[in-house]
Amino acid sequence: MLVRPFFSIRRTSRVFSALPAIRLAAGLCLAIASLRGVAADDAAALLAQARAAVGGDAWRQVKTQHVQFVRTYLDHDEAGSSDIDFASGRYAQRIPSSAVARLMSRSDGQSFWRQRMGKLEKQEGAARDPELHLGRQSYAWWFARGAKARRLELKAPRRHAGVDYAVVRVELASGIAFDYWINDGTHRIERRQEVIDGKTLTIDYRDFRRVGALTLPFEESVRDATDGADEETLRVSTIVLNRPAAQMDFSLPQPAVMQGFSAQRSAVTVPFEPCEAHICVLLTLNGQGPFKFILDTGARNVISDKLYRRLRLPAQGVAVLSGLGQQTERGVLTTVQQIGMAGLTLDRQAFFTSPTLDNLPIDGTIGYEWLWLTPTLIDYAARRLTFHDPQHFVYRGPAAATPLSFHDKTPQIEAVLDGLPGKFTIDTGSDFSLTMSKPFVERYRLVEKYQAGETIQTAQVIGGTTQVLKTRGKLFELGGVQIADPTLELSTRGGGTMNSPTLAGNISNGILRQLNILFDYQGGKVYIEPNKVTSAE
Template identity: 25%
Template sequence: MRTTFAALAVTALATVSYSTLALAAPSADDILAANKAAMGTWDGKITLNVESSYSGQGLTGTTSSLQDLQRGAFVDSYDIPPQAGSSGWDGTKAWEKEPSGTVTDQAGGDVIPNAISEAYQDQNLWWRPDHGGAAIAYAGQKTDGGNSYDVLTVTPKGGTAFEAWFDTKTHLLYRIIENQSTQTITQTFSEYAPVDGAMIAKKQVVDDGSHNLQTFTLTSAKFSAALPLSAYQRPAEDLHDFSIAGGAHEATVPFHLWNNHIYADVSVNGSRPMTFIFDTGGHTILTPKTAKTLGIDVKGNVSSTGGGDNIVTSGEATVKTLSVGAATITNQPASVLDFSPPGTEGANERGMVGYEFFARFITRFDYGNHTITFIDKKYFDPRTAGMPVPMRLYHQFPEILGSYDGLPGRFGIDTGSRMALLLNKAWAAKNGFPKPGTKTIEAQTGWGVGGPTHSIVFKGGTLKLGDVTIDHPLTMVSTDKGGAGSVESFPSNVGGGVLKRYAATFDYDNSTMYLKP
């Protein structure tokens, strides 16, 4: 599950009249030429720094976007209490600073394609004679609020495809619609005004598919000379919010394995131990009951997605301490929601421990001994951990490049999934799984943030994760219309049904998972 704030991307675009084209449908070049003329003077602009106030999803705050209009680099930042963070693209690499403060390279899922498309929009590359290498097609006219818009479908080279709507009267960019992870993001621009001769939208409204709107209102826009590329590169990480009691090198706690899920005792703000699920595909979450019992202040109604068709809303909070045995992290952002109906798993779940805790240590889930060990990174010996498997991050979700029946694929490592292997729906369809003649059944196979999940189930083939081979895992293909299992950008999912064969160790700093039978 992932919770996001839509980052401000003031896409400066625009245009000349093509009224002389009579009744003939305009070409993409006509529309973009008109847009460029309407947008004023952008030629020669190098750096743009945009700041906005934010209001939406029950929260208020500020955002900023620093854009290199020549090289396509950018940094988007938000400070929307109780959370803050940033993400960036230096033209080659993507990175993210998530709300708890970790800073990571990003190469999984659709992060890089999304970054390429954002840079494309920032630079107005579609104004170039070759459209900046993008494939662009006219998609007809659409109406909204009584106004007509010319619509283009744009697919930047290496980027995510998106729709761009241009006002047929003013030729200004009105809307961009783009798929990002499990959500369809609609950005609507209005109230254009000149800044140093260039037209910029003073208002942007974002709908993440929930109709729980977010509004960005321009407070400042400044053009300047070029900045060094280092201004857009991954910043240093500086964390001092975790410890193991007594200066010990590691802390080990027992866990229960129920429905292939890991449950262990957790203390929040010094509370008595409560049962939490431990999920490498998740974040720090408290149930509303837990937050209320502990008197924790909850703000907002932020859109959240995961397994299942639905978009749900969660509150945001801060916990002073989160302790698992002798290991503790402090001053942590947390989401507040019921991520599964009470009693679904047969456990009295009071919350979730996820990436934020695991990434601060070397984290080992020893399924054979039913223990979790948090190891001080300075004292970790990888020689004892098993077979190394390179991993990368899709935001905070571990993703492995592997194969299924010899076909290359991406596989998310998810201790929060009871399944063995869930093949991505689009990937399975492209490669013809399940194969004709395979015996299958359809069933409800789980429960995610967005509700129940449904799949076709069959005996699988050969799964390879790095140099580790898993023969014939019970395999599923999602039949959900929404959620993580249904979108092409999301990896296939390796869950507890496979992981319980191993002691699985996660070294986030060195992008490595270790598997030891």
């Protein structure tokens, strides 16, 4: 049946302000690993010609690069700088005004970090390797360090805006592939295209100027998928080569720390209010309030447009918010100097604004940024939260530890529905019960299995509304706890987070309020116990 409207605030899927600062890939000096055929030889010759057009052997003398820039978006600018030490592979980028990208990325030459939303994150997978990251992003990296190509391919020539280009496909040993467009007249590489997450990213390089014996682009523009309007433009004001590395700051930023714990106060317990079956807490922002916020494991820091305007917070960027709905919505990036709850505080917290929240009886959400810094017990039966000092936390309860990982920034665990195993996110910001993803529903034919289809449930979420088929399963097993006859919501429409092929589903408050659950984000564990609360379904 149709239930009273409720809400679910989810993570941000795309942050424009967090794009790398310098992608001046105007050419490269590639050591060719294995090339066969005339076309490959022609491609190598074109790249060699492109290298000569912007400095040639002068690149052998380049040891470091310092860049100052301004990136322009549709509604704001961001100023920043970056440094690269080519000998050690160290790298640092600073965008002081950006809420998301402040001290955004650094490398010590071995591993790669990014600081986003106030949290220092070591990159995993291919992204952790500075060689891969900088090799894709930095023009100077190619010339000063060189790179090995597994394969070169001469593609069909292209014409754009009245200019003829030769196109060379470069495939690196890492498997990364991209196209360089070489201007027939200048012999410079003036465009790069790469497919990232299914979307074609086009970067145009313009305003080439002499820097000593080199020629470098002082403007780059990122084009939209249709190769139409510029989504952002980066304009370089200064490029300094061979500044002594000792004068550059490559130190890693200090991670955010929650203040308010002490030897006498190693845990803080606060009551929460069940608002529309969500976990609502009172927060202060910049010393004002209190304001009503949802503690949402499926969200980042989000603030309503109304409160954003009331507090006169700065606009520092643009982001696209996505959630369970099929669409996205545009928000503003901002910084709150301090948030506080029950004597615990976090400084300089980045927030996204959401117009959806203006229509709901809350002021915002907190989630990943807060929960990462403190092991947190949610006691649904007693309606209280306990935040633990991470320096002294030791779990002493009866529950066994369940491994905890993350889908984007939402915690996920392995669980089993009626004998079907899969990965399930845990989302305290949704009033559904157990929402099965569309790929999982289709893979195991759950609509037919549970004879669903008579009851449609609708919810207002970020990304619009979402509709699911409501039915019941027989047994859901998670973290050593068994939930009999769980209510299921079957996703049958594309879009939103429930379209992920790697997710079985999402565990929401209809299931969670039957449990006591302790999250230890940094420890990678969750502890789950049943409580005496029965399902209200």
